[in-house]
Each structure stands twice: as C-alpha cells, then as structure tokens.
Amino acid sequence: MIRYDALDALPVRGALPALSDALDAHGTAVLVAPTGSGKTTLVPLALAGLLGGDAPARRVVVAEPRRIAARAAARRMAWLLGEKVGGSVGYTVRGERVVGRRARVEVVTTGVLLQRLQRDQELAGVDVVVLDECHERHLDADTAAAFLWDVRQALRPELRLVAASATTDAQGWSGLLGAAPVVEAHGRAYGVGVVWAPPARPVRPSHGMWVDPALLTHVASVVRRALAEREGDVLCFLPGVGEIARVAGQLGGLGDVDVLQVHGRAPAAVQDAVLAPGERRRVVLATSVAESSLTVPGVRVVVDSGLTREPRVDHARGLSALTTVRASRAVGNQRLGRAGREAPGVAYRCWTEAEDVRLPAFPAPEIKVADLTAFALQAACWGDPDASGLALLDPPPTGAMAAARSVLSAIGAVDSAGRATERGARLARLGLHPRLGRALLDAGPSREVAEVVALLGEEPPREYGDDLAAAVRTARRGGDAYAGRWRTEVRRLQGLADEPARASSLTEDALVGLVAALAFPERVARADGGSYLMVSGTRAEVRDATALRGAPWIAVAVADRPVGKGHARVQLGAVVDEETARQAAGALLDERDEVHWADGDVVARRVERLGAVELAVRTLRNPDPVLVRDALLEGLRQDGLRLLRWSPEADVLRQRLAFLRLHLGEPWPDVSDAALHARVDEWLEPELGRARRRADLARIDAGDALGRLLPWASGDAARLDELAPERITVPSGSRIRIDYANPEQPVLAVKLQEMFGLHEGPTVAGVALLVHLLSPAGRPAAVTADLASFWKDGYKGVRAELRGRYPKHPWPEDPADAEPTRYTNARLRR
Incomplete structure (x- = not known):
C-alpha cells in the first residue's frame, strides 16, 4: 500500500507539475530541491508513474554517487510504495544487484551507469535518467552526464534527463543540458538553526590524511555539549574512518546513548541500523556518505567538523591519494540539512562565522584534482580520446590527461592516436581501474589473482598492515565488514574471466608481488641507501617494523607523501624480485650509452x-x-x-x-x-x-x-686598442693599466703627482675613467671622475693632509698648471 501520508509531506511534491512540464517541453531539466525535500525518493516514483493518476508508466534509472546511498534510496522508495526492494524498485551496485522483472525504478551507482552506457549506448528500455547529487561533482557523474547528453543528441532524443541536487550550479548544468529549464522546490521540511562552536585555541591545519588530535577532541566535546543542550539524535560529520574511531573512543561513558559509526567500510548491518529508528538515543559518527540521499531517523542535531576528504594526484611523483580539506559551503549546507528532515533542528559548526564566508562555494570538481586514467579510457572507448567533444562543466586538465594517456599507452589500452584498442575496450568493461584491470588480465584469471586485485580495488583497513601478501591472508580469515565485501568482489572478478581459472606456478607471495607490480609498474622500487627508489624516480620509505624492510625489490601499491618530506611513505606494498620487476615494468626497460x-x-x-x-x-x-x-x-x-x-x-x-x-x-x-x-x-x-x-x-x-x-x-x-686600450699614457709619461673589472666605469689608479697639469680627466670610448689618485706610497688618497672639480675643491684637503707626511714630494698650490712628475723634489732638482 502506497504511503501517501509520507509522500504528501515531502516539499518537492509541489514542484512535480513544473518538472513534468519541463521534461515534456525540453526533455531535460535541472531540479534544485533542498535537503529532505524528497527529490531522491518522490521524484523518481512520480516520473515512473508509480503514484497513480494519469502519469504514463516509464522506466527510470537513478544514478547515485555512493553504494550506501543507492541501497538506501531504493529501500526508502520501496517502503513508500509499501513493497520490498526488488519489486517496483530495485538497485544495482558493484557486486550486488536486486532488481525484479517488473522494476520501474532502478537505483545505480554512477560507475554502474557508465558501464551500461559503454555496453549499450542507447540505454534501451530506459525512459528517464536522474543524476542525483550532481553538486558533488564526482568524476563518474560528470562523465555519465556528458555521455547521456551525447546519447540524447545523436541516438535517442526522447531520452529524458534530470540533474538533481540540493545545492548546485543550476545555470551551469542548465547550459550543459541544452538550456534546460531550472525547477526549484522551495523550503526545507523544517528549519535548522546554526551554533558556531569553534575550538577555544587555534588548531593546526590538516594535511594529507593527518588531522590535529586537538580538533577531534574538540569535536567530541561539542557532541557532548549537543547531547546536553538538545533533544534527539546527533549526526556528527568527520573526514574519515580513522577520525571516526578516535572520536568514538572519546565518547565513552555516555550512559544510555548508543554511538554508531557509518562509512563506506561499515558492515551492511550497521548501515541498516543507522537508517532505522533506534530504541535509544544515538550519536552517529559519519563520513561524507551521510551527506546526501539518506535520512537518518531521529536526527535533530548535526555536529560538523568542517573537514572532508578529496582525491589529489601528485603527477610529479606518480602518487594519488585522498587528502583532508575544508568542506565547501555547499557541503556544509548539505550536512546542515540532515538536522531538519523530520523536525526542526540545529547544526553545531566547529568553526567561526567569519571563516565560513571564506570557504569555497562548491567542492573542487573531481575532474580537476583526481587521477584521470579511468576517465581517459572511458572517453577513448566512447570515441573522444581527448574529451574535447564531451559536454563537461570543467574540461580535464591537459597535464592530467597526458599522464593518463601515458599510463593507458603503457598497458596497451590505447594506440598512438589515443584511440581505445580491443584490449582497452575489454579493460573498460571490467569495472576496475585500468591499472587493476591490466593486472587481472596479465597475471592470469585465478582466484589468487582475483584476491589481490580485489584488495587493491578497495584499500584495506590500516590494521591489515602494509605487507600486501599478509593483508590478503588477513582478509581470507577475516570476519569484518571489509573482508565480507572483499569476498564478494573476488567472486565478481572470477566471473569476469574469459577462460577457466588456472593455477599459478608462482608461490603465493610471488604472485601477490606480480599483481601489485603489474598494476603499478612505475612504482616498482629497488632498495637504495636506506630507502627505495621507484622506477618513476620517486623515493619511498618503509616502516621499521615491516616485512618489506630489507627486501631488495618491492612493488608499492599505496603510498603518501607526508608534508615537509621529500620521500613518499609506503602504506601498502609487496616484495618482488628483479625478474618480476623487469616483467611488470618492461615498457620502461632501456639500455643506452x-x-x-x-x-x-x-x-x-x-x-x-x-x-x-x-x-x-x-x-x-x-x-x-x-x-x-x-x-x-x-x-x-x-x-x-x-x-x-x-x-x-x-x-x-x-x-x-x-x-x-x-x-x-x-x-x-x-x-x-x-x-x-x-x-x-x-x-x-x-x-x-x-x-x-x-x-x-x-x-x-x-x-x-x-x-x-x-x-x-x-x-x-x-x-680594440684604440677604443679600449689596456694602458693609457698619463701626463707624467707613465703608461698606466686601466682596470675594466667594472664595465660601467673602468678605473685608472695613478699617483696624484703624475696627473699634475691635466685639466680634464681621461676617457676611453667616450666614458670618463674613475681615477683613483694615490699617495706617494701608493695608497688611495682620493677618487674622482671629474678631475677639474677635484683640483678646484678636493685637492686642498688632500694637500693639507699629505704634504707633511710626504715632504719630499711636490705639493703645488695650483696642480692643474703644475708639472707632472713620478719623482721627489730632490730628483726634480737634479
């Protein structure tokens, strides 16, 4: 039975007629609807004609940026229809598909949508595609939007497209989708107040994956404050799993309050528990997965650390990793809205109001900062190798695309013109990063290879250690959520093999190293003076207490570069030998003089x-x-x-x-x-x-x-000798060397008595020499470039000072008309 009471309470309902008219007239629309308004759940049901009335029956695909959001949105829509997931509403994420034969709405991740578009550009049987949370600017979402626009322009003009978000560049998306009408649903379900709660003392800026523990301690104290001051559950946003664990550890002793942790690695049971009403008061510590497309029941308070994680690539060192940054104002508004989905709420922000106005308006588009290897392969398989013809809000950076094409060329995915090869098309269909796809294909389709690739596809928890071979063994026997997802992915990867799996002749550790080296050939590294030198030229260090230390060769799967350090730091790697290094990085092998x-x-x-x-x-x-x-x-x-x-x-x-x-x-x-x-x-x-x-x-x-x-x-x-002579004849007849060390004004150093009788100073090439007039002992007595002025004004002082010291030398009162000499008075008289 359809829950009309819940549907009628969603504010976006009032915008449905305008959205329907926009799609009927233009085929595209941009829907801007506040958090909690029902854009993720009500709109797809209405577009599919599942709410009764005169709406035609359509098949709608909703693309979500995250797996947890896709599953949650499908469950919520099924609940609103009074059904179970798999009936009218289903979902597909990597490794999991719950879609019935009569499904009219299917929620997928944007990665799954891209795979479908590469297999079937027409998206046969799909009438409407909703790109949800497009403000997050994930690379897959931007790429899917560009491909869908191509499909609509060239193949299926009847395909309807909706770009939906709570906070977005509405006009930008409108222009991208052919001047699509912008439909707005005004008003949040409930108001949310803001409490500015910055730390009492300044905290150090975050860098890499590091966050100042003082800030996390402060966030925990704000959570305790919120529990004391407000009613309802508390949703606290933190940048990552490590920060969640640290804050959870500081929230002990809360009595009858449950502390839950929700993130991409959390067990499905925990995720489900968070999305269901609790019997006791709860504190939910969450990463960005809880920012959108989810309603956490009972939440009346949001505590926002103000931090998030974004991908960054260090092209100079060939390293890519997540880094901690300040969340944008758009992200802050998304988080704030979580407190007002069921009742009036409040958001505690762990920064100042003055800081807030200086934050970036929107998150950095992933296309600007992320590794573009997978994107470049998608574009090549789509037939647009340089992505110049794709409808993108931001073009890919030239340098990042060049680096991506270099990787794709090295693994045989593209030809010299950047076009996808048959191997490249196969890699694109695997649903893996091209590096991992290369490792899966080249190492052989065995279960052991699939195990390593699955582990590399989703970085394991830090407690698994930095030795990849040991981490695989930990995952095999592990009973945690990560190990469960890993086993599911291993089964999926085994199912991708085009030939029966075969046993490898390598030892297990050697096979692990081979897979890592094939995936990251430029990160194969040899021990060199206490650190490791990668074939890319980047140096890396390993921890003291690790099985990697002392190995002559390793393959680095995951590394970061601490701020202030010139070397990378190995987070996950495998021991290899030189033969494996040569095999994996053969494209970089060279012999030359x-x-x-x-x-x-x-x-x-x-x-x-x-x-x-x-x-x-x-x-x-x-x-x-x-x-x-x-x-x-x-x-x-x-x-x-x-x-x-x-x-x-x-x-x-x-x-x-x-x-x-x-x-x-x-x-x-x-x-x-x-x-x-x-x-x-x-x-x-x-x-x-x-x-x-x-x-x-x-x-x-x-x-x-x-x-x-x-x-x-x-x-x-x-x-030459005329214009710049080595020596010049002075009035005494001496030939004195000119010092040209300062080309601006050469120097003539000469005894003062030898210049008597000269009214104007000497020049060379029209440039007045700087005359150093020396005492009879050869010591500097005066410096001038204007000899006439010196005889008139400066000479008297020099004469008064030196005549008593050198009485045997002539000191006439009128030097300009005196006879020059190199000798003493006695010599002159002879």
Whole structure:
C-alpha cells in the first residue's frame, strides 16, 4: 500500500507539475530541491508513474554517487510504495544487484551507469535518467552526464534527463543540458538553526590524511555539549574512518546513548541500523556518505567538523591519494540539512562565522584534482580520446590527461592516436581501474589473482598492515565488514574471466608481488641507501617494523607523501624480485650509452635502466664524440667557464670586450656566460671538438678562443686598442693599466703627482675613467671622475693632509698648471 501520508509531506511534491512540464517541453531539466525535500525518493516514483493518476508508466534509472546511498534510496522508495526492494524498485551496485522483472525504478551507482552506457549506448528500455547529487561533482557523474547528453543528441532524443541536487550550479548544468529549464522546490521540511562552536585555541591545519588530535577532541566535546543542550539524535560529520574511531573512543561513558559509526567500510548491518529508528538515543559518527540521499531517523542535531576528504594526484611523483580539506559551503549546507528532515533542528559548526564566508562555494570538481586514467579510457572507448567533444562543466586538465594517456599507452589500452584498442575496450568493461584491470588480465584469471586485485580495488583497513601478501591472508580469515565485501568482489572478478581459472606456478607471495607490480609498474622500487627508489624516480620509505624492510625489490601499491618530506611513505606494498620487476615494468626497460658530466668530469657508461633504476653499468672506452662534446658543454654550464685556461691577459680581454659591448653595442660581442655558451660553436671550436675530459678543457687558452669573437668582418677589431686600450699614457709619461673589472666605469689608479697639469680627466670610448689618485706610497688618497672639480675643491684637503707626511714630494698650490712628475723634489732638482 502506497504511503501517501509520507509522500504528501515531502516539499518537492509541489514542484512535480513544473518538472513534468519541463521534461515534456525540453526533455531535460535541472531540479534544485533542498535537503529532505524528497527529490531522491518522490521524484523518481512520480516520473515512473508509480503514484497513480494519469502519469504514463516509464522506466527510470537513478544514478547515485555512493553504494550506501543507492541501497538506501531504493529501500526508502520501496517502503513508500509499501513493497520490498526488488519489486517496483530495485538497485544495482558493484557486486550486488536486486532488481525484479517488473522494476520501474532502478537505483545505480554512477560507475554502474557508465558501464551500461559503454555496453549499450542507447540505454534501451530506459525512459528517464536522474543524476542525483550532481553538486558533488564526482568524476563518474560528470562523465555519465556528458555521455547521456551525447546519447540524447545523436541516438535517442526522447531520452529524458534530470540533474538533481540540493545545492548546485543550476545555470551551469542548465547550459550543459541544452538550456534546460531550472525547477526549484522551495523550503526545507523544517528549519535548522546554526551554533558556531569553534575550538577555544587555534588548531593546526590538516594535511594529507593527518588531522590535529586537538580538533577531534574538540569535536567530541561539542557532541557532548549537543547531547546536553538538545533533544534527539546527533549526526556528527568527520573526514574519515580513522577520525571516526578516535572520536568514538572519546565518547565513552555516555550512559544510555548508543554511538554508531557509518562509512563506506561499515558492515551492511550497521548501515541498516543507522537508517532505522533506534530504541535509544544515538550519536552517529559519519563520513561524507551521510551527506546526501539518506535520512537518518531521529536526527535533530548535526555536529560538523568542517573537514572532508578529496582525491589529489601528485603527477610529479606518480602518487594519488585522498587528502583532508575544508568542506565547501555547499557541503556544509548539505550536512546542515540532515538536522531538519523530520523536525526542526540545529547544526553545531566547529568553526567561526567569519571563516565560513571564506570557504569555497562548491567542492573542487573531481575532474580537476583526481587521477584521470579511468576517465581517459572511458572517453577513448566512447570515441573522444581527448574529451574535447564531451559536454563537461570543467574540461580535464591537459597535464592530467597526458599522464593518463601515458599510463593507458603503457598497458596497451590505447594506440598512438589515443584511440581505445580491443584490449582497452575489454579493460573498460571490467569495472576496475585500468591499472587493476591490466593486472587481472596479465597475471592470469585465478582466484589468487582475483584476491589481490580485489584488495587493491578497495584499500584495506590500516590494521591489515602494509605487507600486501599478509593483508590478503588477513582478509581470507577475516570476519569484518571489509573482508565480507572483499569476498564478494573476488567472486565478481572470477566471473569476469574469459577462460577457466588456472593455477599459478608462482608461490603465493610471488604472485601477490606480480599483481601489485603489474598494476603499478612505475612504482616498482629497488632498495637504495636506506630507502627505495621507484622506477618513476620517486623515493619511498618503509616502516621499521615491516616485512618489506630489507627486501631488495618491492612493488608499492599505496603510498603518501607526508608534508615537509621529500620521500613518499609506503602504506601498502609487496616484495618482488628483479625478474618480476623487469616483467611488470618492461615498457620502461632501456639500455643506452650515457655520456654526461658528473663529479667534475666526463663520465661515459653503457647503462641498463628500468626507468630511474640502474640495473647494470659498464664503462665505455670509445664514447660517441658528439655525446662527449655535449657532456663537456654541460660541464661548462655547471662548473663555469673557469674550466678553461684563463691567463691574466684573457681575463683583461674579456673585461675590455664587456666594456665595449655595454657602451658601444654591436658589433662588439656579448661575453657573458650565457652568451658564450650560446655561441660556443663560434669561439671554442676546434679545441672543444678535440677535448675528451676535464683536463683537455684546462689546456684550452680562453684568450685565444675569445679572439675569434672580435668583429673582424667589419674591421672594428683593429680598433680594440684604440677604443679600449689596456694602458693609457698619463701626463707624467707613465703608461698606466686601466682596470675594466667594472664595465660601467673602468678605473685608472695613478699617483696624484703624475696627473699634475691635466685639466680634464681621461676617457676611453667616450666614458670618463674613475681615477683613483694615490699617495706617494701608493695608497688611495682620493677618487674622482671629474678631475677639474677635484683640483678646484678636493685637492686642498688632500694637500693639507699629505704634504707633511710626504715632504719630499711636490705639493703645488695650483696642480692643474703644475708639472707632472713620478719623482721627489730632490730628483726634480737634479
């Protein structure tokens, strides 16, 4: 019997006529309906014609981002119809299908929907697809929306599409679906107040998977406060399983209050218990799985830590993992709405109101931050390898797509043009990440292989340890929820085999290592100086108390990089041998001659490499001269041109040329390091061509080589001594060397008495020299670039100070008209 009383209480009911009209007129619609309004449960029933009236009978597929949400939505709709799941309403998630022959509404995960679209692009028999919670911007959901739009445009214009969410970029989705009408259901079922409850003291920002324990202690205290101040059950949002366990541990001694933990790894029985009314008051600690599409009965209070987990990829190191971030305002509103689904409620937010306005409006689209390997394969199988023709709210980042295509090419999933190969199409049908699909196919369709792939498909609990082989054995004998899901997935994977399973000749541990290495070939790593060097070039460290430590080779399945650390940290890996490493990462195996500059000289070797890992090295006796020359040039760039022989005359020549280049420009050459490296062919040949090692460079006269850069063709080279002479004749007749070390203004250091009789200071190439006037003892007495001014104003002071110290030397009152001299008064009189 249909529960019309419950259906009539759902606010979205008032928007059904507008939604129906939009679909009749346009075939697409964007439904914006507040949390708890019934968009997930009432709307599909109405579109399927299951609520009576004149509505035509249709088959509706509802796509949910999570398995727990898909199952819960199906159960809720079946309850509203007075049926059991599997009748008019069913669901399909990976490894589980409960759908009867007369089902009119089927709830699926977006991953399942993608698999169906790849098998049957027309979605034969489906009349309406509802993409629920599209605001979460999961990659599968965005991809499914793009594919569905293609289907509607090219194959089935009658297929109806609804993008539904409580908080979303309605106009963006409208434009994506061909100017689809936006239908809004106004008003939450009940009001929800907000209590700002930040920690009394600042907490450290989260990074990676780490969350400040002080924040978790504060969240636990806010839960206790909420229990004391409010009625009803409390739903507390935390970023992950570890944080849930820690807060649960701090909520001991609550008396008659039950503490439940709900997350993707929770047993089905626990999930069901959370979604059913409790006999006692409850605190439900949940991850983001409880943000949408679920009604937790009895909840009147939400406590929000303000944190969530999002995928991130470190393309430079080839690592992908979840990371803890601040939840967006849209996510905060989703969480807040959980408190108002059955009655007025309140939300305690563990941050300040001022912080709230600075939060991002929406979550980061997964397409911008996640590993795109699976997406790239989906796009290639769809016939659009670069995804340029797909209707996406955000285009995939170029770098991430290039990295994804590199992985797909290495495993034979795409050809050189990025098109899916037959193997790629098969991998796409497996419902696995392409890496895991490759491991399943190449390691052989045995139960043991399926066991390892299933474990890699859903990272096991941390208590299983970091040794993959031991974790498989733990899962076999385990009675926890993870082990139950793992066994189900193993059975599914065994059923995918195209040939009978065969026993492997490898030992169990060796087979585990092979599967891990096939899935993550660039993360095969060899022990190297206390850490492991992956073939990708990333270094990784293992824990002290682990079976992995000391192994010559390992395959890293899961790793993260702690903030402030240059190395990755292995979370899950397997021991392998070199033969397995070569087999798995064969595409990265290379042998070549390497001639480069290292440790101050040319190093010539023949090297066999597996990516960044050197397998074998031997010295090259007659390396390619071209490679040697390149290595010498690299040495000159790294260690500088001082590797050549620079005589004092060569240094002076370079300084003179730098002076002329600065003040006269062309045709005088640029002799900076960068310019000399760029023109090395012009000035260092043929000497460089004959050199084989550092010692040969030291025999090359840099001054002779620089001479080749003089402007001989224009004839200006002959004017070098005229424009930038090495020495200049001063009034005393002495030829004094000019110091060109500072090309802005060269220096002439000369005894003061030798400049008597000179009215204006000397110049070269029109530039006034900076004259350092020296005492008779050769010590600086004055510095001037304007000799006339010095004779007039500065000389008197110098004369007064020095004439008593050097009485044998002339100190005339009028130096500008005095006779210059190199000698003392006595010498002058003779």
